[in-house]
Amino acid sequence: MYCPKCQSTQIIKYGHTHYGKPRFRCQDCGRQFVENASRQPIDQPTRQLIDKLLLERLALAAIARVTGVSERWLQMYVNQKYQKTPKAVEVAQKKPGQLTIQLDEMWSFVGSKENKQWIWLAIDADTREIVGVFIGDRSRQSAKGLWKSLPAVYRQCAICYTDFWEAYEQVLPSKRHRAVGKETGKTSLIERFNNTLRQRVGRLVRKTLSFSKKLSNHIGAIWYFVHHYNASLRS
Incomplete structure (x- = not known):
């Protein structure tokens, strides 16, 4: 068995998921995973599409339906994105004068x-x-x-x-x-x-x-x- 993140073989058993599947943990990078996961990691093109859809008048449930991701994953993704969004304006430099x-x-x-x-x-x-x-x-x-x-x-x-x-x-x-x-x-x-x-x-x-x-x-x-x-x- 290989770690899906770093390809290490230093894998140990790490309990079970709430669905009852055996869970494993990589001792090198700490990644937790299940064998033969039914849901694959969300790829970059899907994430980019979500970023664009967040700028439109859509509910998160609608974005989940369009992109095929779970609402639970989408909510966590949105929470992280909004937390990292700068809370200060970014404008072109202005010269002092009549504004x-x-x-x-x-x-x-x-x-x-x-x-x-x-x-x-x-x-x-x-x-x-x-x-x-x-x-x-x-x-x-x-x-x-x-x-x-x-x-x-x-x-x-x-x-x-x-x-x-x-x-x-x-x-x-x-x-x-x-x-x-x-x-x-x-x-x-x-x-x-x-x-x-x-x-x-x-x-x-x-x-x-x-x-x-x-x-x-x-x-x-x-x-x-x-x-x-x-x-x-x-x-």
Whole structure:
């Protein structure tokens, strides 16, 4: 018998699986396995397809049906991916000068609609890049979290257009803050991105069965799409 990972023959018995099959362990690399496994390791093309499907408005159960993987394996894969997703914006380098951003917040929930999670977003009006993200409640503290998530050049130079939510007035520099109504069109880009986000991330649809049950996965899914969106602007 050979280890499927390192091909070592230093194999020992290691109990049984919950299905009753004998389990073995490689003494060289620590890999645990069963002989003649009915399920083979998920190959790289399938993983790449899953990565793309996670950017579409699909439930995990639907992705499992399309790709043929088990829902249990898929959930573990998604947990690891969202945990490793960077929680900071990646934008093209900007020179100090006249910058304009639009800020807005959108409602979402985790587990039940009583557990509200507001997604605070900022978009560069010229490049259309998402330059700030924060997920929390709708308080002044969360507005401050959005402000801190902006790259330094935006905090130093940018003119900020928002709606009339009072938390912005308490956090943004008064000389560069412009509170405007929707009729002005000064917040149309961020409102359009909010719609894009709801259309592409199934867990953000208002009436959905694909909602998040873990806050960490909720946050990870949003950041995963934001990174993809910004990267698509540069390609």
